[in-house]
Amino acid sequence: MTLPAKTLHPADRMAVLPPYFFHGLNQKIARLKAAGLDVIRMDMGSPDLPPAAFIVEALKTSADAYTHHGYMPFGGTPNYREAWAHFYGQRFGVELDPTTELVGLIGSKEGVFNLALAYVNPGDVVLVPDPGYAPYTVGAQMAGGEVVYMPLLVENHFLPDLRALTPEVLSRTKLMWLNYPNNPTGAVASLEFFAEVIKLARAYHFLVAHDAPYTEIAFDGYRPPSLLQIPGAKEVCVEFNSMSKAYNMGGWRVGVACGNAEAVQALGTLKSNVDSGTFRPILDASAVALTSDQGWLAERNATYRKRRDLVVDALRQVGLEVETPAAAIYVWARLPESVTATDYTEALLEGAGVSVTPGRVFGPSGKGYIRVSLGTPTDRVREAMARVIKWGLKAG
Numbered sequence: 001m002t003l004p005a006k007t008l009h010p011a012d013r014m015a016v017l018p019p020y021f022f023h024g025l026n027q028k029i030a031r032l033k034a035a036g037l038d039v040i041r042m043d044m045g046s047p048d049l050p051p052a053a054f055i056v057e058a059l060k061t062s063a064d065a066y067t068h069h070g071y072m073p074f075g076g077t078p079n080y081r082e083a084w085a086h087f088y089g090q091r092f093g094v095e096l097d098p099t100t101e102l103v104g105l106i107g108s109k110e111g112v113f114n115l116a117l118a119y120v121n122p123g124d125v126v127l128v129p130d131p132g133y134a135p136y137t138v139g140a141q142m143a144g145g146e147v148v149y150m151p152l153l154v155e156n157h158f159l160p161d162l163r164a165l166t167p168e169v170l171s172r173t174k175l176m177w178l179n180y181p182n183n184p185t186g187a188v189a190s191l192e193f194f195a196e197v198i199k200l201a202r203a204y205h206f207l208v209a210h211d212a213p214y215t216e217i218a219f220d221g222y223r224p225p226s227l228l229q230i231p232g233a234k235e236v237c238v239e240f241n242s243m244s245k246a247y248n249m250g251g252w253r254v255g256v257a258c259g260n261a262e263a264v265q266a267l268g269t270l271k272s273n274v275d276s277g278t279f280r281p282i283l284d285a286s287a288v289a290l291t292s293d294q295g296w297l298a299e300r301n302a303t304y305r306k307r308r309d310l311v312v313d314a315l316r317q318v319g320l321e322v323e324t325p326a327a328a329i330y331v332w333a334r335l336p337e338s339v340t341a342t343d344y345t346e347a348l349l350e351g352a353g354v355s356v357t358p359g360r361v362f363g364p365s366g367k368g369y370i371r372v373s374l375g376t377p378t379d380r381v382r383e384a385m386a387r388v389i390k391w392g393l394k395a396g
């Protein structure tokens with residue numbers, strides 16, 4: 001019997017996946033370093049500082065227990081879920097049922113991606129902030145959804161213009177993504193804005209997913225709110241949070257989705273078919289982090305603030321337009337019309353050894369901007385900014 005000829009090739013849906021920008025950048029930087037260039041990386045949003053020592057101790061103690069090495073319950077251990085419920089109660093005054101309104105995640109990235117698979121039907125509209133975190137778009141596309149961008153523009157303080165969303169689009173919308181404090185713009189949203197969003201979601205019956213991993217990084221006394229603080233929010237909202245940025249635990253891969261019980265449960269059911277949860281010592285140490293004294297975060301935020309000021313100051317000196325961010329770990333800056341962000345970032349990397357991200361990577365409205373990440377040791381930030389000032393606006 002002869003089998004029909006066929007070739008090995010990935011699924012058609014893979015075609016929607018763009019090449020991962022940072023993968024290409026990593027390769028380029030490796031080549032430049034091998035050639036002897038001292039590169040300072042301020043491109044990726046990865047915190048450089050460690051978690052508090054008592055959190056690492058809790059991990060070690062839990063790992064020493066003979067019985068802590070097996071599979072864990074789907075969606076996280078009860079103590080992990082309860083710790084997030086405690087945190088939301090203390091921090092935001094939001095009451096959550098840890099068994100039905102909370103599900104543990106392997107970092108919020110997988111939850112963000114998987115929510116689209118659990119929630120979006122082919123043809124449904126998914127509203128996505130532009131610029132924004134890539135998995136909102138990719139998850140929606142993988143689920144067969146139609147992505148409609150909501151431009152985040154400086155004149156609207158980097159909030160989506162809700163009045164620009166037409167009834168035709170809104171009536172086909174299944175899911176809206178929001179992210180405040182925002183990556184990449186560093187913008188923040190008020191409770192009044194959140195209340196407007198919820199009104200719209202109620203009127204058009206769609207789910208609002210608020211990706212909120214930066215609520216614990218803020219400056220000058222500002223305290224970012226949770227979307228779930230709006231009365232009745234749980235009827236139409238799910239919020240994502242994570243240990244990664246809040247507690248300097250990016251590599252630990254642990255997060256949470258909470259709020260609307262149906263959305264949380266759909267995500268949990270999907271995940272129980274995809275993954276088998278997180279290692280218990282990671283959950284135990286996270287529970288300790290969430291329920292212990294949060295005082296150490298003030299010093300961590302003061303470090304980010306110092307870096308923010310160094311960056312904002314330097315970028316303004318060379319002629320970029322910058323709003324001082326009140327939260328998160330990014331400075332978003334607009335170049336003069338005469339310089340393209342791609343040319344500038346490439347020239348700055350190759351000529352001065354400073355790596356920042358061109359805004360276009362985050363969506364069409366990022367054109368003309370750069371994003372500078374603050375997750376780099378302060379002395380290196382100082383050195384990088386001295387190089388930026390010396391380099392000026394050369395783009396090749």
Ligand SMILES: Cc1ncc(COP(=O)(O)O)c(C=O)c1O
Pocket residue numbers: 045106107108109110112133179183211213241242243244245250254255
């Ligand atoms: C807006 C946003 N959401 C989610 C994530 C992912 O965080 P996690 O480490 O919890 O997967 C990031 C990380 O950069 C982010 O910027």
